[in-house]
Amino acid sequence: MSPYDAVIGPFAEFEFMRRALAGSIALSLGAGPLGVFLMLRRMSLVGDAMAHAILPGAATAYLLTGLSLGWMTVGGLAAGLAVALLAGAVARTTALEEDASLAAFYLLSLALGVTLVSVRGSSIDLLHVLFGSVLALDDATLLLLAGISSVTVLALAVLFRPLVMESVDPGFLRSVSRMGGPTHLAFLGLVVLNLVAGFHALGTLLAVGIMMLPAIAARFWAKDLTALIGIATGIGIGSSVAGLLLSYHAGLPSGPAIILTAGGAYAASLLFGTERGWLTRLLPRRHLEA
């Protein structure tokens, strides 16, 4: 197999591969930076919880309206935002910490979704909801993915300064501005928005993967926030390309192949990363002048 057949051919030959590529690159552009902030704010598992919280909303919409892109997006967004807002409100007004109340709400939300689906008891195609359909992106879905990615990048540009301040020193931001709370909420909103986008392409169970794995892998290569965001986005895009090719050549399901590739990038970073990767730590290095 020539390099052309291995790398370029599948995309040149098949439109569905090109669509999948465009969709997953759009996804990586928005999800990468958000993943970095989630990781740095020690909220990596919050993304996971939110991804689960989306499922019942989307499943309910699917039951009521069939495979409607619009309604499933609205349903997922509504469920995700409701869980985020309720968890935040409970954390602020009671003795519960945010992670505890989030766990309570997403479990409730997940159980509700599964119950709804089983009460209807039909042979609905839950595989689409669970694992997405990156190889069957139509125009509308592609536009939605591109739109969400554009909104995310623009919103992050506006939010960047208060978001960094809210992450580093929330008390200070509170003392100079009232934007702390709204910034946090807008950030959670963007996370939900991107998870909904991810679930159209990769499914609810994998959507959080393209957000978190590149960010976590990037931590082994950079110290600086800007570099972290750039590297995470790059790893996301690289995993999309490599994962799609892997799925094409090996006949694997494409969503899981993309996430597996991103997982491979994490494993490689863990071993070879220049920022305290395992193997790099074994190399003898002289300490710097004081």
Place this chain on the structure above:
Amino acid sequence: MAAIRFNDLTLGYDRRPVVHHLQGEVRPGALLAVVGPNGAGKSTLLKGIAGAIEPLSGSVGLDRGATRIAYLPQAADVDRRFPISVLDLVSMGLWRRTGWLGGVGRKDRDAIEHAIAAVGLTGFEDRPIGALSGGQMQRALFARLLLQDAKVILLDEPLTAIDAKTAADLLDLVRRWNAEERTVVAVLHDFEIVKAVFPETLLVAREAIAWGPTADVLTPENLLKARRMIEAPDPAAADCRRAA
């Protein structure tokens, strides 16, 4: 016109008062130390002035010019593992000028460099904040206070766990703020420092025990009274015991 006025101010959490019925004024340009035993309500009082908590009753009055308050909480809850540099942390002090999207121009850069030099951190600009020692971190936070250019500066135990040299340098900044007629209110534990630097002192223990010239406030009688106030058993509990 007072810089800060307490109108029968009661502060606390969950309806339980910590400092109650505080009455008085801090004049503009005052250099006021707030002292008292642990649990006396010193930090709560600063939070109340900064607006971080709402009064249970009464109010805090701020002079119009003093609505710009810079507040350094106790061991500021900075996430030291977040990957930003000393320069970025200090620049946050310019928030009021730059806001969300405002650029940091040549003049701002000079101001940031000046503030960093004033706290003796020149050369550390590009260090990640995670690599700073406790004393260097406090210096960086003071540089951020400098940039805030506030009329009223609130410091909650700014010298705790700080070595003598750093403490002396930071106190020089406090004196400089005083010379610039800014109002400084600082919670402190070291009476030697209070006597040496702060002309006025407020001794609190749930309420104001004494307030005035430092020498008149830090008397053995007042300090004993403050300690009794904190250690005194709750009267309600005493009633209960007697009833049983």
